[in-house]
Amino acid sequence: MAGQNRCWVLAKRPAGIVAREHFGWQEQPVPPVKEGEFLVRNLWLSCDPTQRGLMEFDTYVPMLPLGEVMASGAAGEVIESRHPDFAKGDLVSGAFGWQDYAVSTGEGSGGRVPPQKIPPGADIPTALSLFGITGLTAYFGLLDVGRPDVGDTVLVSAAAGAVGSVVCQIAKLKGCRVVGIAGGQRKCTWLRDELGVEAIDYKGEDVQARLAGICPDGVNVFFDSAGGEILDAGLASVALHARIVICGAMSAMNDFGHRPGIRNYPFLVFQRASMRGFLIFDYLDRASEASAALAAWASEEKIKAQVDVVEGLENAPDALRRLFTGENLGKQLVKIAGR
């Protein structure tokens, strides 16, 4: 394989919001492909909150060593293969990192999802959002952990984000009343106009007071990716036997050592409610169930992918940063090349 492999390596552990200065740009020879491996040309990168975690601390994936290529979900095309299950020309998604070319054994490792084939002709941004880990997370987190009933009130934080926007749509088509929490008027207007759900702007409103006003009977399911103050506000509004789905804690990621606490956990007792953390890795053996449902809803136009695209591998650090400044609407992707 000829040519250079451009990549971003982790250069410095961040304190606070991630920025370009935490990465180093390198050009290296494209690595050789050994027996049992295949080489991917990355076309798109996926930006996910978990990437901020592994830059600084161990979570369910170990912390990334300094000097290594920045970890990232990605999608690309197999351009050389010595692996029996992957052929030249296959489209694949996987943990291929911030680089032009990645060598894969076809296995997942260290809490990362193994490479998955993308059907020929599929739209890659949709494959990385609605039909990727994002969609699976929304599907199983809401339906399997949250277990909403028809008529339930479902509260969704980070509602205009990648997972949250899919959760809102699934909850709505399941016959629930949906209230989304997002930052800023632009996102709240989008939630109302495009997804048809109610919206609370946490940057401009007192979330707990608003919830008490519009959900006097409480919230039955709370799908939370925010943590901190927003989780705490939702806790104060839980209905009897409510289920809180903890998908992540964005507010804790930028300064884990000083993450905010939550004070309203006694409401779990008063309302006999539960709070459960989950990771999509535990549901991968049931992925086909979710994929089939999501594909059917998409074909009936009951659900849609919302993506936010930054162009160029050289801008990957800025794209990741957008998750934490709240600039992205829907799934944040980076387009590297081609289709």
Next chain:
Amino acid sequence: MAGQNRCWVLAKRPAGIVAREHFGWQEQPVPPVKEGEFLVRNLWLSCDPTQRGLMEFDTYVPMLPLGEVMASGAAGEVIESRHPDFAKGDLVSGAFGWQDYAVSTGEGSGGRVPPQKIPPGADIPTALSLFGITGLTAYFGLLDVGRPDVGDTVLVSAAAGAVGSVVCQIAKLKGCRVVGIAGGQRKCTWLRDELGVEAIDYKGEDVQARLAGICPDGVNVFFDSAGGEILDAGLASVALHARIVICGAMSAMNDFGHRPGIRNYPFLVFQRASMRGFLIFDYLDRASEASAALAAWASEEKIKAQVDVVEGLENAPDALRRLFTGENLGKQLVKIAGR
């Protein structure tokens, strides 16, 4: 019915630890018994953390109005009855309050458990602890919410308290490793010597560091009644798929407006763990299942009631206060009269 009814009424809403000054001593005529009611002579009072809550704020029971007889679980003897199901001479437990005599309709109300008969000849302190709400709470909280497996590590806070001491014993006889958290050497020695479990003294040790040291593989079930810092320490030690049972939040009760927060909730995600609040009221229809099991274990001497007795209705405020100063070992009771 002749004679006077001595009682404690709620005189002042507490801020901080409850004390004698928050109550007023009164002597009133014994109320008349109407059709469908019965009159109980209180013999013993039960002291429970929930009593502190209803003195100051609404929880799952409404706040007690000032001037009313202090709410309390109690046990006594029916001395007059115009109720078809309760006869003179019956022993009963129920929400009879801090007074010598109580009139009951036989119904529960406002989140309170309806009166229950105590078998003739039963030991009343045991009926109010191991075979009462305390034992039921420990049984269903641990087994139904916590669902421990043989070999699991079970962490219990307030382990030398009423519910905690029963939880420790049930967990042990179910084949679990049990670690109790309690305040002070006296309680920790009792946990080790009398219950045969490991003990951490939160007043003298760093709970989180100790847990990391003695439970390097994490805690599978955490039965918590403490909340605050102790709950937070346990959260940092959860094993994969751990279950945290939230039975109460003692640390929040004395100053609910300034209750401490918990910061380690992201570990729920990392370890796919859950945290569930529960109240025994939801399990009352299955009470006979628990009573049968507890009675069998008691007859085999696998489990025992530990009670801590203060004498005299006039000392009820001091007895309740002991829960919050941590003086009680096991179930705190007040002996009013007789047997």
